[in-house]
Amino acid sequence: MSLFEPANAQRLDQDVVEQAMLWMVTLQSGVCSEAEHQACYNWRKQSPAHEMAWQRLTGLNRDVRESTHLLAPEGARSLLRARNTTSRRTLLKGFAGLGLVMAAGVGVRERVLLPELFSDYRTATGERRRIYLADGVGLTLDTHTALDTQATATGIDLTLNLGRVLLTCAVPAHITLNTIHGRVQPTTPARLIVSQGLPDLPGTQVQMLAGSASLELTRGGRISLEAGQQLTVDSHGAGQSSQVTAASQAWLNGLLIADRMPLAHVIGQLNRYRRGVLRCDPAVAALQVSGSFSIDQPDASLDLLARVLPIRVQRVFGYWANVVPA
Known part of the structure; x- marks a missing residue:
C-alpha cells in the first residue's frame, strides 16, 4: 500500500x-x-x-x-x-x-x-487573537505566538517569547516589550510589529508602522526607530534598518504577499498556519513565487501553488504534506 x-x-x-x-x-x-x-x-x-x-x-x-x-x-x-x-x-x-x-x-x-x-497569552495553529490591555492599548497576536504581561508601578511590561505581535498604543502610556535580543520602548502614540522566532527570520524584528520607539539591545547600545523603518536584531547585534513594506501587515488580513519569494519561504510561512506538518522538497525550494495567498486557508493556497508552479502536493491523512516536483 x-x-x-x-x-x-x-x-x-x-x-x-x-x-x-x-x-x-x-x-x-x-x-x-x-x-x-x-x-x-x-x-x-x-x-x-x-x-x-x-x-x-x-x-x-x-x-x-x-x-x-x-x-x-x-x-x-x-x-x-x-x-x-x-x-x-x-x-x-x-x-x-x-x-x-x-x-x-x-x-x-x-x-x-x-x-x-x-505563557499568559498564546495562540494556536491558524489562530489570530486581539487583546485589549488598557484603554487605548491593544495587541494582535499572530498564530503560534506566546506572550507574557506584567503590570508595573509605571505601566505595562510585555515579554514576547515566540511569534509575532502588533502593539497599538493610541494614548500616552508606559509600555515596554521585551524580547530575547532587546527591549522595545515605544513613544506613544505608536503602532509597531515585533517578531521573534519566525521561519527565515534569524533574530528579532521590529517594524514601526507609526510613531517611534527606542530599542535597547541585550548586547548593549540603543537604537531609535521612526515610522516606516524596520530593524532586525540577533545575537551578533543589529543589522541595517530598511523600509517597512505593505506586505508586512498582510497577515493581519489573513494574507501572505510574496514578491519573488523562494517557494521554501512561502511553504515555511504556510506551515505556521496549517495544522500538521508541511515540508518542501529541496529540488523545488528555490522556485520564485509572486502573488497573494490565504493563510486562513493554507491548503487552498497549496493547491493554488500547484496550479501555477511545476510542483505537486502529496498529503498523508490530510495531516502531513510534502511539496515535491510535479
Whole structure:
C-alpha cells in the first residue's frame, strides 16, 4: 500500500491517526520503556484501523526519528509525561517541528514548547487573537505566538517569547516589550510589529508602522526607530534598518504577499498556519513565487501553488504534506 493515501483509499479516523503519530514519537524519543513498547504493540493489535495507520506512518519514521533525537533525553521525558495534561495535537506539532526549530538556533524547550503551554497569552495553529490591555492599548497576536504581561508601578511590561505581535498604543502610556535580543520602548502614540522566532527570520524584528520607539539591545547600545523603518536584531547585534513594506501587515488580513519569494519561504510561512506538518522538497525550494495567498486557508493556497508552479502536493491523512516536483 502506498504511503500517500490515494483518493480511493480507506480513510482513517483522525483520532486514530494522531494516536499512531504519538506512539511513533514516543517509541523514537530515546526514553521509551519496555512497557510502552508493549502498550504500543497492544494498541496496534486492537483493530485493523490501528495497524493500518501505523503501517502508513512507517515511511515517515525517518523524519520523526531525526526530529525526536534532537531533544535531550531529559527534555523528551518531560514532554512525553505531559501527554496527560496537554493535547495530542500540541505534542505532535511540537515534536514534528523540532528539526525546524533547532535549525533556526532556538532552544526548543524554552523558546517553543514551554511558552506555548504556559505563557499568559498564546495562540494556536491558524489562530489570530486581539487583546485589549488598557484603554487605548491593544495587541494582535499572530498564530503560534506566546506572550507574557506584567503590570508595573509605571505601566505595562510585555515579554514576547515566540511569534509575532502588533502593539497599538493610541494614548500616552508606559509600555515596554521585551524580547530575547532587546527591549522595545515605544513613544506613544505608536503602532509597531515585533517578531521573534519566525521561519527565515534569524533574530528579532521590529517594524514601526507609526510613531517611534527606542530599542535597547541585550548586547548593549540603543537604537531609535521612526515610522516606516524596520530593524532586525540577533545575537551578533543589529543589522541595517530598511523600509517597512505593505506586505508586512498582510497577515493581519489573513494574507501572505510574496514578491519573488523562494517557494521554501512561502511553504515555511504556510506551515505556521496549517495544522500538521508541511515540508518542501529541496529540488523545488528555490522556485520564485509572486502573488497573494490565504493563510486562513493554507491548503487552498497549496493547491493554488500547484496550479501555477511545476510542483505537486502529496498529503498523508490530510495531516502531513510534502511539496515535491510535479
